[in-house]
Amino acid sequence: MKKEVKAGDIVEIKTDKETVKGTLLESYDPSVYLIKLDSGYNIGIEKSKVKSLKVTGKTKAAEFPEAVIKPKKGLPGISIISTGGTISSRLDYKTGGVKWLMKPEQVFALSPKLLDIVKINKIENPFMIASENMSPENWIDIAKTAVKLLNEKENEGIIITHGTDTLHYTAAALSFMLQNLNKPVILTYAQRSTDRGSTDTVLNLSCSAYAALSNIAEVMIVGHASINDNFCYALRATKCRKMHTSRRDTFRPINELPLAKIEENGKIEILSKEFNSRNDKKKVSADTEFEEKIALIKYYPGANFDIIDFYKDQKYKGLIIEATGLGHVGTEESKFNWLPSIKSAIESGMTICFAAQTFYGRLDPYVYAPGRELQKAGVIFLEDMLPETAYVKLGWVLGHEKNNEKIRELMLKNIAGEFNSQISEKTFLF
């Protein structure tokens, strides 16, 4: 009996502990049934623990519409950069994993609502990768493609589709690399693949289209704002991060409110006073010099300072340290006093910055004596800047500047909204 079930079968499996319903996937481990639950999670059930297994149906292979996009007349134009990620993928019931859609166009053909809002002029496809595989050279590729499209008159704005895992890093990189920005640059995503009923692609793309036509000439992440399917937030690229492994409203603003709320009917409510306005007379350019020899590390109790020495020996040019509290690492009282290694690395020419491992709030080196000593040693305390944004900014700053004092000045200068001097109480856990 059990041997007859096939990948794609809808099954009901009972063990002593539970009853599981879902679609059977191909499992690489022959001792395990791999099941896709309706929630989208895949779980493995050891065959030896199965008391009963019933086939209740069969999943039809999803059908994909032809990737022919018929532009509607009279709509404003945008262009799209498609880079991979779940939004460009479909579920493969054979392996239980996801596969790329055959052509980047298909994701938009699967979202007909988008085509009622905008005319898609071009779809550029510099590469197709999962976002955990991005590296700074991919950011540079995207920035150069974006500049080309933003300087074309026919585009009111652009949408970049991208995997979620490192979307906020790419978004921050574009914020620094795109100089003299003239139009909206929207990054969007899906947490559930585009062919599935619970996909977030449709709403995210529609809201992205409205944002791309708006007056907000900023780099923004647009996506689900809540568990509901009726509105999105536009978040400033340098002030947000992925906060949940699987929720559709995973991107959250940190130390700032969203720039705007975008409803499914296109209504845009501005929530932040500070943003650059659209200016079609401007010509955007790409400033992509980037120092890749940088790293991001986290301090924790028991952390050995050998990691600083390692990066110094490897001739790294800069480090972001996720410090505890108001900006602390182990000092004299500790078994692991980081101060001598930090001093020596800075003396050798390395730039060392602190950002908050709490994410929310602001560093303050003045409260405790060791903080002041670290500052004296040359550590740059990055206020309320996110560690991930700080990592991206550090690479970009070091790509442009070798002088220590100028590096410090640039790191502390608000270039792309990465600092917020007035953090409202409401922003905590927003």
Next chain:
Amino acid sequence: MKKEVKAGDIVEIKTDKETVKGTLLESYDPSVYLIKLDSGYNIGIEKSKVKSLKVTGKTKAAEFPEAVIKPKKGLPGISIISTGGTISSRLDYKTGGVKWLMKPEQVFALSPKLLDIVKINKIENPFMIASENMSPENWIDIAKTAVKLLNEKENEGIIITHGTDTLHYTAAALSFMLQNLNKPVILTYAQRSTDRGSTDTVLNLSCSAYAALSNIAEVMIVGHASINDNFCYALRATKCRKMHTSRRDTFRPINELPLAKIEENGKIEILSKEFNSRNDKKKVSADTEFEEKIALIKYYPGANFDIIDFYKDQKYKGLIIEATGLGHVGTEESKFNWLPSIKSAIESGMTICFAAQTFYGRLDPYVYAPGRELQKAGVIFLEDMLPETAYVKLGWVLGHEKNNEKIRELMLKNIAGEFNSQISEKTFLF
């Protein structure tokens, strides 16, 4: 004129940009006025930018009550372990920093409300350090002191006062080290020093006392739940983290609701069904074997796998990697393919576990092919366990077990509530 101002003076300083009022502190940098604002933040103002400076008053040195605690009759008894941190400190207007209170007792003398709730039997003081300076040997010290106090009949429970920066790491360590727990173990803190009007010490200590007398025999962090001063949460030690650099309600539950809500009048509302109940017949013991040769690292785009090779070369025994999304790092598509280094480290005997850098949500290695490949290589995917808890648990597990299969089993076994199989929607950004 300007030269006459002294540390302790209340001043009003005007620059072109702003007017700042606060208390002048001693500044290590002679070109800067260091000001303590009413909000508690210290800021530096360059003297060259000052347009006017007015002295409007003088701050009186805070007076500290004698550290004589007169126990009230008929109250239930607890004991306290005082380890340092802001809760044990007072503001020093001369340096602008904080200093330890003269004696650990003073913090409790400054919180008379506590003494109406419980009789303090003993105050143990194994050391006084800022919590960023803690290391695993301090956790072991605290665990041994806790065991002694918990096995004394006269104590209904214990309170541990501690700095905030790494409080959640210590709390997690005690959760694994205290075996056969019989009574409540409460860790508490202050974000504002005990001598200040806005201090959180008083409410945190009262609520901690109520929690220490409760039926919940768990290791818990108790502290402000909101911006208001009227109730606290008790959070499971393995499921929370410091989420804000300075807010008093900085500790938040992750992937779980709080265990309980504790009102200032002592009313306790249980929010979680699962906890161990008080059992005074049990005898608690300390199981403190800990492998210190472990590390916690974070993956990010552009991260070089040389860091894995470094820890392997240094003969580290285990690594927690904060992976992106559902549990990803760069693989074949990436400029930096981490897979070969991870495989080689695991083959050399190192334990490598993944935890979520989003903090919220659960890993799932089954969704994408590289996840399954990493799992095949031996990476342990730690579900919804916090990376910081995972780091602590890894050291504790490796202190006890050398066999790879048993290490995996223990890492995935729910020992101290570090896993939650049913994460409610409400827990996100709670």
